[in-house]
Amino acid sequence: MHEFLLMALAHWLALLSPGPDFLLLSRTTLRHGFRPGTRVAAGIAVANGLWIVLALSGVGYLQRWPAATRIMQTGGALFLLYVGWHFLRARPDGGDEATPLAASASPAPFLLGLASGLGNPKNGLFYTGLFSIGIAASTPSWQQALYGLWMFALVWVWDVGMAWLIGRPASRRGLHRWQWKLERLAGALLMALGIGLLLG
Numbered sequence: 001m002h003e004f005l006l007m008a009l010a011h012w013l014a015l016l017s018p019g020p021d022f023l024l025l026s027r028t029t030l031r032h033g034f035r036p037g038t039r040v041a042a043g044i045a046v047a048n049g050l051w052i053v054l055a056l057s058g059v060g061y062l063q064r065w066p067a068a069t070r071i072m073q074t075g076g077a078l079f080l081l082y083v084g085w086h087f088l089r090a091r092p093d094g095g096d097e098a099t100p101l102a103a104s105a106s107p108a109p110f111l112l113g114l115a116s117g118l119g120n121p122k123n124g125l126f127y128t129g130l131f132s133i134g135i136a137a138s139t140p141s142w143q144q145a146l147y148g149l150w151m152f153a154l155v156w157v158w159d160v161g162m163a164w165l166i167g168r169p170a171s172r173r174g175l176h177r178w179q180w181k182l183e184r185l186a187g188a189l190l191m192a193l194g195i196g197l198l199l200g
Contacts, residue, residue, distance in 0.1 A: 004147060007134040011151050014126060015158050020080055020193055023186040024116050025159055027087060028109055029166040030182070037163030039109035040116075045156035047117020048127075052148040055127035079119040080194030083112070087187025121197075127151075 021044045029037030117123060135144060165171060 003134060003136065003139065004150075007130060007147060008150065008154075010130055010134070011154065015155065019122075020083075020120060020190055021113070021116050021159070022162070023087075023190055024083060024112060025162060026166055027183055027186055028112070029163045030172060032109070033172075034163055034167030036109040037167050038160050040113035041156060041159035041163055043110040043113020043115075044117045044159055045113075045152060047114050048123060048155045049148075049152040050118065051124045051127050052151055054124065055131050056144050056148050074198065075119055077194040077197035079115055080190045080197065083116075084187040084190030084194060087183045087190060089187075 025037060025040050025044065028040045131144075131147075135147070
């Protein structure tokens with residue numbers, strides 16, 4: 001139990017730190033509403049689940065194959081630059097040109113969330129580091145699987161909760177005046193993160 005509590009606390013603290021996933025989730029929910037936001041949340045959760053499975057498998061490819069890490073880092077950086085550029089083109093009327101999000105009923109929000117989560121190699125490094133430090137060699141596989149399932153569920157519940165808070169009519173009305181400014185700020189941050197990944 002002590003092992004689980006330590007890892008659960010570290011994982012929860014990591015969720016509190018806003019990153020590209022949160023910016024994408026917030027922007028999608030503000031612009032398109034709660035339901036598209038939940039699709040982004042689902043994509044982010046699935047991406048985290050895949051990182052968790054890879055980390056728990058003990059492959060450790062992120063440490064063994066630096067070239068693979070660099071390829072993923074470059075892909076993630078280009079994705080952040082792409083999304084950030086569209087965010088920067090937000091206009092005061094709430095529209096933008098060639099928004100990367102299609103109709104809310106399409107799979108586009110889920111795919112954006114999935115790409116955001118998979119394209120950030122820091123997610124893989126976080127889970128690999130957390131499990132290598134936090135899980136004892138004697139911990140049975142079924143218990144490790146429960147740890148991973150808990151973290152996957154927490155990511156999904158947390159992001160859906162954030163989408164619900166941001167997507168409430170009162171929240172959207174209150175933020176409507178500032179929406180395009182927030183989108184441009186988010187775009188600048190995403191592009192800065194992308195450039196940082198390319199140069200890192």
